[in-house]
Amino acid sequence: MSIENLTQENLNRRTFLGGVFSAGAMVLAAQLLPEEAFADTNEYHGKAAASALRSSIxxxxxxxGTVYIVTHRSEMGTGIRTTLPMVAADEMEADFSKVKIEQGIGDKAYGDQNTDGSKSIRGxxxxxxxxxxxxxxxLVQAAAAQxxxxxxxxxxxxxxxxxxPSGRKLGYGALASAAGKLPAPKPETLQLKPKSEWRFIGKDSKIADMAxxxxxxxxxxxxxxxPGMLYAxxxxxxxxxxxxxxxxxxETLKVKGVSQTASxxxxxxxYTFQPLGGVAVVANSTWAAFQGRKKLKVEWxxxxNASHDSEAYKKELLETARKPGKVVRNIGDVDAAFGKGGKIVEAEYYVPLLAHATMEPPVAVAEFKDGKVEAWVPTQNPQAVQxxxxxxxxIKPEDVTCHVTLLGGGFGRKSKPDYVAEAAILSKKTGKPIKLVWSREDDLRFDYYHAVAGMYHKAALDEKGKTTAWLHRSVFPSISSMNDANSMYGFDVEYGMGLNDxxxxxxxxxxxxxxxxxxxRIGWLRSVANIYHVFSGLSFADELAHAANRDPLEYQLELIGPGRIIDFKSQGVANYWxxxxxxxxxxxxxxxxRKVLEIAGERSGWGKRKPGNGWGLGIAASRSxxxxVASVVEVEVDKAGKIRIxxxxxxxxxxxxxxxxxVHSQFEGAAVMGASIALTGEISLSDGRVRQSNFHDYPVARMNQAPLQTDVHIVESSALPGGVGEPGVPPFVPAFANAVFAATGKRVRELPFSKHKLV
Amino acid sequence: MIKLKINGHDRTFDGDPDMPLLWYLRDEISMTGTKFGCGVGLCGACTVHRNGEPIRSCSTPMKELAGKNITTIEGLSPDGNHPLQKAWAQVNVPQCGYCQTGQIMQAAALLKKNHHPSDKEIDDAMSGNICRCGTYQRIRSAIKAAGKEMA
Incomplete structure (x- = not known):
C-alpha cells in the first residue's frame, strides 16, 4: 500500500448484499453473484468490483490479465493482506505476479471485518x-465454449x-470478458483443487508490502x-x-502554529467505543499541537474513580478470590475431595493491568464534509469505525467511509475506534481534515487495558501424588464493563479462555x-483472558508436579490424561464459547x-540437564x-538476578x-510479547490516575531481553486451520515462570518478574 | 534560518527552533518513512543519521542541525537496495513494519563500522530500538547476512 494508491484501491460500498452477509457475522462461504449485482458504483468502487469478470466480492x-483481490481484513503484522489473496489466487490458478491486492473499506458487504480473535483464516x-x-x-467454461x-x-x-487434446491455449485476460458474462457457479458445484495441486497454499510467501x-x-x-489537514x-x-x-x-493560543482549541x-x-472527552488543541503540526497542550490549564x-488505587484493588481481588464465586464449571465434588485429606496445595496468583503499547500509537485522519465523514485509519475494525x-x-453509518491503512501494531487496541470519533468530532468543529495523534503518554494512560486478575488455586494430591481435586477461582474486571456500567462478572468469552476449559x-x-x-476501561489484548488464566493454571500445575516430586512435563501429561474430545456439557459448562x-x-x-507437549519435550532436550544454579527449563501447553501450543523456555539467572532467555x-x-x-513469525513474536508480559508488564494507578507514561516506566522486551533464539515447530496437520496470531502467547508466560523456578527455586506468582528479587 | 542537508538536498527551516527534526520531516516535508513511537528517544522508531551517526529525530531539535547532513530511510539507498534492505526482505523480518525503518537505520550505522558484529555487539547497538511484534531474532539474522555482503 503506497500513498498514491491508498484511495483508489479502496472499494465500493454496496448495501444490496443480504443473505449470508449479516452484520458482524462471519462469512463461511463466498457470495457468488450475477453481474447485475455489481451495477451500483461510486467513487470508492475498487477495481476488483469493476472488473470484467467478478467471481465474488x-x-x-x-x-x-490483472487479477484484483480484495483483502477486507486489516494488516497489523500477521501477513493476512498477502495470505488471503494467495488462497484465492491458488484456487484460481492465477499467476501471483499478476495479482494486485486492494484493501477493502469498511463495509458490511464483506462480512466480518473485525480483525481480532485470530480468525481471519478460520473465517x-x-x-x-x-x-x-x-x-x-x-474461465474454463468460457474457453470451452470458444x-x-x-x-x-x-x-x-x-x-x-x-x-x-489439441494443446491450444487461451490466456485469462483474453477470456475475462466472455467468462464475465457467464452465470456464477453455485458454491456447492465448485470443484476445489486437491492439496497435491496447491501452488501457494502451504508455501512461504513474502508479504506484499515488504519493499x-x-x-x-x-x-x-x-x-x-x-490537503489542508490540521493536527490535533x-x-x-x-x-x-x-x-x-x-x-x-x-497560553495555548499563543503557541506558534496553534489555531484553536475545542472541547x-x-x-x-x-464507555463503549466513545471518546473519553477532554480539550483538543488544533495546530498546523503535531509538534505545535503537543506544545499547545502543555500550556492548557484544565480543571477536572x-x-x-478518583480514589482508585491498584494496591488496594489488588487486595480486594485476592480477598474475593478466597470466597466462593459463581460456578462456571463443575466436575465431581471438590469440597468432599478436600475433606478426605491428602496433600493440600494452595496459591494466589496475580496479573496486573497491561497496556497494548502498539509501536504506532492510536491515530486517525478524518474529514467531515456535507454531512458525511471520510476517514483513513489504522483500524482492526472499520465497520466499528463507521x-x-x-x-x-x-449521522448514518453508511455516511462514514473508512479507508483502512496499514497498522503499526494492533493487539486488540485498534479494534476500539474511540480515537477516530475524536478526529471526526474535531473535523466537524473546525471544518478541516484533522489528523488526531495520540502521544505515547496518551496511549499508556488512556488505553482499554488488559484486565488485572486475582486468582486462587487449591488442589489435593493423593498418596501417589496424583491430583484428585482442583479448585480454580478467578476475579477480574470484565470486558463486559464496556457495554454494561454495572458489570461485576465475566462472561462466556472470558471463561472460555483458560477458566472453564x-x-x-x-x-x-x-x-x-x-x-x-x-x-x-477494560479491553482485549492479544490472547485476552488466557494471559492470566493460563499463567496461573499452568504455573500451579508446575507447583503440583513439584509437590508430587515428579517431572513437570510428565506430570502435565498425566494431568491432561488420555487423548479424548472433552465433553464440556457434562462438566457443568452450559455454553462453552x-x-x-x-x-x-x-x-x-x-x-x-499431548502431542505438542511431547514434541516440545523432545526438541528442547527436556530432562537431559539438571536444573538449578541459575539455569532451568520451564514448560507449559494450552489450547486457544x-x-x-506448547512452550519451553530456557533461562539463565545471574548472581545479580538478571534474567536471560x-x-x-x-x-x-x-x-x-x-x-x-x-505462522513461524507469529510464534516468534508471541514469545517476545510473552517475555514482555512476564518481565516488566504493569500498569498501576493511584488516585484514579495511571502512573506509567512512556517506555521508561512501562518497559517492553528489547532485543537483549527477548529470547536470543526461538525455535518454532509447526506440527503437520490436515485439521481445519486454527488461530495463529494469539495462541503463542498464553503458554509462554507460565513456561517462563516455571523456568525461573527451575533455575532459582523462586516461584513467581505475581507478575511482573521485575517486582521480585530472584536471587 | 537554519540550513541543513537532507538526503543530499539543501533545505532551510525558519520555524520553531525547538521543534524536533522528526516533525519537520513528517509534517513539513512529508517524509513519513521516519516514524513517531515515543517522542522521548526511548524506542528508536525515529532513527536517522546525522553526519553518518544514528540519532533519535524525535528528540533532536532543529536548532542543533545547522550545517548537518541528515540521512533518512528515504535516502539510505537510491532504489531500496541497501544490503540491509535486501537482507530484511530475504529473512522476512517485518511483521507490522512500523519500527523497521528505524531498525534499518540503526543497523546501517552499526554495519558501517563493523561488518561482522557479534551477538553482543548487535544487542548493544540495537537494544534501543523496540519492536512490539517481536522480530528481534530475524533482525539479528538480517544484520549478519547484510554484514557478510558488505564485507
Whole structure:
C-alpha cells in the first residue's frame, strides 16, 4: 500500500448484499453473484468490483490479465493482506505476479471485518478458495465454449486455459470478458483443487508490502496526509469517567502554529467505543499541537474513580478470590475431595493491568464534509469505525467511509475506534481534515487495558501424588464493563479462555468467577483472558508436579490424561464459547495437546540437564483460538538476578497452514510479547490516575531481553486451520515462570518478574 | 534560518527552533518513512543519521542541525537496495513494519563500522530500538547476512 494508491484501491460500498452477509457475522462461504449485482458504483468502487469478470466480492479479473483481490481484513503484522489473496489466487490458478491486492473499506458487504480473535483464516479460508475456484470454473467454461469443446477437455493452469487434446491455449485476460458474462457457479458445484495441486497454499510467501516497508514508503495511519489537514492532540480526563469543569487556553493560543482549541464531550456510560472527552488543541503540526497542550490549564471533575488505587484493588481481588464465586464449571465434588485429606496445595496468583503499547500509537485522519465523514485509519475494525463515528456525529453509518491503512501494531487496541470519533468530532468543529495523534503518554494512560486478575488455586494430591481435586477461582474486571456500567462478572468469552476449559482430567474440579468492578476501561489484548488464566493454571500445575516430586512435563501429561474430545456439557459448562466456532468442527482434542507437549519435550532436550544454579527449563501447553501450543523456555539467572532467555521453543498445531513463514513469525513474536508480559508488564494507578507514561516506566522486551533464539515447530496437520496470531502467547508466560523456578527455586506468582528479587 | 542537508538536498527551516527534526520531516516535508513511537528517544522508531551517526529525530531539535547532513530511510539507498534492505526482505523480518525503518537505520550505522558484529555487539547497538511484534531474532539474522555482503 503506497500513498498514491491508498484511495483508489479502496472499494465500493454496496448495501444490496443480504443473505449470508449479516452484520458482524462471519462469512463461511463466498457470495457468488450475477453481474447485475455489481451495477451500483461510486467513487470508492475498487477495481476488483469493476472488473470484467467478478467471481465474488473479493475477486475480479480484467482483460489485461490483472487479477484484483480484495483483502477486507486489516494488516497489523500477521501477513493476512498477502495470505488471503494467495488462497484465492491458488484456487484460481492465477499467476501471483499478476495479482494486485486492494484493501477493502469498511463495509458490511464483506462480512466480518473485525480483525481480532485470530480468525481471519478460520473465517475466510473457504470464502477465498471459493472465490478463486469460481473464477477458474468460469474461465474454463468460457474457453470451452470458444473452442466448442467439452469442459472436461479443458484445464486451467497458471493464468491460462489449455485444451488438453489439441494443446491450444487461451490466456485469462483474453477470456475475462466472455467468462464475465457467464452465470456464477453455485458454491456447492465448485470443484476445489486437491492439496497435491496447491501452488501457494502451504508455501512461504513474502508479504506484499515488504519493499514499501523497508524503504519507508508504506503508509500507516500515522503517515496519511490530506490537503489542508490540521493536527490535533487531546488533553483527556486523567481519571476514567471524569470530565472538564473549566479550562483556560490563553497560553495555548499563543503557541506558534496553534489555531484553536475545542472541547470534546465525555462519554455517556457505559464507555463503549466513545471518546473519553477532554480539550483538543488544533495546530498546523503535531509538534505545535503537543506544545499547545502543555500550556492548557484544565480543571477536572474526576468522578467516581478518583480514589482508585491498584494496591488496594489488588487486595480486594485476592480477598474475593478466597470466597466462593459463581460456578462456571463443575466436575465431581471438590469440597468432599478436600475433606478426605491428602496433600493440600494452595496459591494466589496475580496479573496486573497491561497496556497494548502498539509501536504506532492510536491515530486517525478524518474529514467531515456535507454531512458525511471520510476517514483513513489504522483500524482492526472499520465497520466499528463507521458505527462509532456515526454515533458521535449523529449521522448514518453508511455516511462514514473508512479507508483502512496499514497498522503499526494492533493487539486488540485498534479494534476500539474511540480515537477516530475524536478526529471526526474535531473535523466537524473546525471544518478541516484533522489528523488526531495520540502521544505515547496518551496511549499508556488512556488505553482499554488488559484486565488485572486475582486468582486462587487449591488442589489435593493423593498418596501417589496424583491430583484428585482442583479448585480454580478467578476475579477480574470484565470486558463486559464496556457495554454494561454495572458489570461485576465475566462472561462466556472470558471463561472460555483458560477458566472453564482447563483440559485436565481430574475427578473433582470446580472453576469459579468472583465479582469485580472496573475502574478503568477494560479491553482485549492479544490472547485476552488466557494471559492470566493460563499463567496461573499452568504455573500451579508446575507447583503440583513439584509437590508430587515428579517431572513437570510428565506430570502435565498425566494431568491432561488420555487423548479424548472433552465433553464440556457434562462438566457443568452450559455454553462453552469455543472461540465462536462449532464444537463439531473444532473440538477440544487432548491428543493434539499431548502431542505438542511431547514434541516440545523432545526438541528442547527436556530432562537431559539438571536444573538449578541459575539455569532451568520451564514448560507449559494450552489450547486457544482452536490451536494447540506448547512452550519451553530456557533461562539463565545471574548472581545479580538478571534474567536471560538463551532459547525458547514454540511447538504449535494450528491445523492446516497457509503461509508457513508467517505462522513461524507469529510464534516468534508471541514469545517476545510473552517475555514482555512476564518481565516488566504493569500498569498501576493511584488516585484514579495511571502512573506509567512512556517506555521508561512501562518497559517492553528489547532485543537483549527477548529470547536470543526461538525455535518454532509447526506440527503437520490436515485439521481445519486454527488461530495463529494469539495462541503463542498464553503458554509462554507460565513456561517462563516455571523456568525461573527451575533455575532459582523462586516461584513467581505475581507478575511482573521485575517486582521480585530472584536471587 | 537554519540550513541543513537532507538526503543530499539543501533545505532551510525558519520555524520553531525547538521543534524536533522528526516533525519537520513528517509534517513539513512529508517524509513519513521516519516514524513517531515515543517522542522521548526511548524506542528508536525515529532513527536517522546525522553526519553518518544514528540519532533519535524525535528528540533532536532543529536548532542543533545547522550545517548537518541528515540521512533518512528515504535516502539510505537510491532504489531500496541497501544490503540491509535486501537482507530484511530475504529473512522476512517485518511483521507490522512500523519500527523497521528505524531498525534499518540503526543497523546501517552499526554495519558501517563493523561488518561482522557479534551477538553482543548487535544487542548493544540495537537494544534501543523496540519492536512490539517481536522480530528481534530475524533482525539479528538480517544484520549478519547484510554484514557478510558488505564485507
Amino acid at each position: 473479493y475477486l475480479g479479473l480484467e482483460p489485461d 475466510f479460508f473457504t470464502a477465498f478458495r471459493e472465490s478463486g475456484a469460481a473464477a477458474r470454473t468460469m 473452442w466448442k469443446a467439452p469442459v472436461t477437455e479443458c484445464k486451467a493452469q497458471n493464468h491460462e486455459v489449455i485444451h488438453t 514499501d516497508i523497508c524503504s519507508g514508503k508504506a503508509v500507516f495511519g500515522m503517515d496519511v496526509q490530506r 492532540s487531546v488533553e483527556r480526563p486523567p481519571v476514567m469517567g471524569g470530565s472538564v469543569q473549566s479550562f483556560d487556553d490563553k 470534546i464531550d465525555p462519554f455517556k456510560p457505559p 471533575n474526576n468522578g467516581a 458505527d462509532t463515528v456515526a454515533g458521535a456525529l449523529g 482447563m483440559p485436565f482430567d481430574i475427578p473433582n474440579h470446580r472453576a469459579e468467577n468472583g465479582p469485580a468492578k472496573a475502574h478503568v 469455543n472461540y465462536g466456532e462449532s464444537y463439531d468442527k473444532f473440538p477440544f482434542d487432548t491428543k493434539r495437546l 483460538f482452536t490451536s494447540y 538463551p532459547r525458547s521453543w514454540q511447538v504449535a498445531d494450528v491445523g492446516m497452514v497457509i503461509n508457513p513463514d508467517r
